[in-house]
Amino acid sequence: MAESPITPRQKDFAAWYQDVVLQGDMAEPAEIVKGCMVIRPNGYAVWEGLHRELDARFKATGHENVYFPLLIPESFLKKEAEHVEGFAPELAVVTIAGGKKLEEPYVIRPTSETIIGHFFARWVQSHRDLPLLYNQWANVIRWELRTRMFLRTTEFLWQEGHTAHSTHAEAQEEVLRMLDVYADVAENIMAMPVIRGVKTQTEKFAGALRSFSIEAMMQNGLALQAGTSHDLGQNFGKAFDVKFQSKEGQLEYVWQTSWGVSTRLIGGLIMSHSDDKGLVLPPKLAPKKAVIVPIARKDEERTAVLEAAHRIAADIGAKVDDREGQSPGAKFFHWERRGIPVVLELGPRDLASGNIVLKRRDTGTKEILPQEGIAAKVASTLDTMQIDMLAAAKERLKANTVLANSIEEVEDILRDVTAEKGGGKFVMAHLKDDAVCDARLKEFKATVRNIPLVDEYDGAGKCLITGETVDRRVVIAKSY
RNA sequence: CGGGGCGUGGCUCAGCUUGGUAGAGCGCCUGGUUCGGGUCCAGGAGGCCGGAGGUUCGAAUCCUCUCGCCCCGACCA
Known part of the structure; x- marks a missing residue:
């Protein structure tokens, strides 16, 4: 790789990001495969570091690694109504194999809830079979219309945790436990501060009851969803008939969770710390x-x-x-x-x-x-350095977080923000978890990133749009 | 998937409007020189001009199709 100049952040943040990825020998576009990238040794070693740190924490919280097929019968995706609706536009489908048209096409997994649901149904009969605490390290494909290296590529590497529990309370605990694992790795290994919170109903995972996320702020002030953890309720249990007999002898559907982080984390790492001279890596992840x-x-x-x-x-x-x-x-x-x-x-x-x-x-x-x-x-x-880098990133997050008390104010702050120009902020405002509110934000391309689990501001207030009382401010930002 | 831009040695690009058989800088190789923030000099290797088709005596250049990348928008980890 020739060593060319790096575009300064101030001039064009998106160009800077690409220069840093390329010049840092992290990755390059696959060129011959649309929307895909080649992860180079320097980049893959960072992923190995994340893999190592995450995997140790998964094991420490009682999970075991498993592996399910890359190909999923198309009919499986259709069993959960919201799920299929959410993923249908980005599926890649195999229709011909061995020179013959397949009777039923296979989709290349965009995520594995469905095929895992199928096997969970076979493995669970009694409450004694629960909980099932599994994790899978895998690649997935989502046919994205617009790709950026690490942040969004057609194929990406990730881990997906899948668990089944006998009670909703236990599943909910699991969801938060893994969200905390993600926050721990983000802050203490990646030196990237994150805000833990709940996704709004419109932003949640397709098929989940509730989704939680950790949100990080990039140097241009845009938000990056760095990890998600979902309370799937009994949605997939019902779709795949995952039932168990309780202590009381009743047949009940399992309560499931799923959680994942991906190679996107590397993009977040780069946009958190790197400068106009190139890549900056926190010591704990530097190969x-x-x-x-x-x-x-x-x-x-x-x-x-x-x-x-x-x-x-x-x-x-x-x-x-x-x-x-x-x-x-x-x-x-x-x-x-x-x-x-x-x-x-x-x-x-x-x-x-x-x-x-x-x-x-x-x-x-x-x-x-x-x-x-x-x-x-x-x-x-x-x-x-590890400590200082986290402190600097926290300082930047704090400096670019502002309060707003009217929707016009929110719009004024975020209207002209783009990935290229930067100037993004996290705007903390009272807003109801309601499709009407999400739609209003969409007018200026902002979203509720999440509703923080910990309220660091002034508690309850009136929703800027509906006027109803909500118990805390939410994070509004433009995002990747 | 819509709009815009771009595909020419490894990289950045010139050449294309006005068709005549390919250039520069950087990098790379060799030798020497230098070395506390991108040394300098000399010699050298490397390209069926993204791909396919067409027009033409002749195509990097004109036309059609196609693939990919980047940016913007709608969709998303």
């Missing part, structure tokens, strides 16, 4: 934490510098960029745009003084430090 760039003028210097660089690198677990024919300056730019958290410079001056230069990717600050104890210093710097 490589530190690189040493040796600086040497003459051959005899080179030998000594490289020897010291490798010795220090082994101590830290860092990589030495000993490529020849590349100036140190070129190497600094190279690693900078790939988001390496820490770059260490080691040259003749440092050899003489016993020092080494440490540069932080997030703040760009350089420090001259003794080589002695540099491993511990790198480790503590990485810890500090």
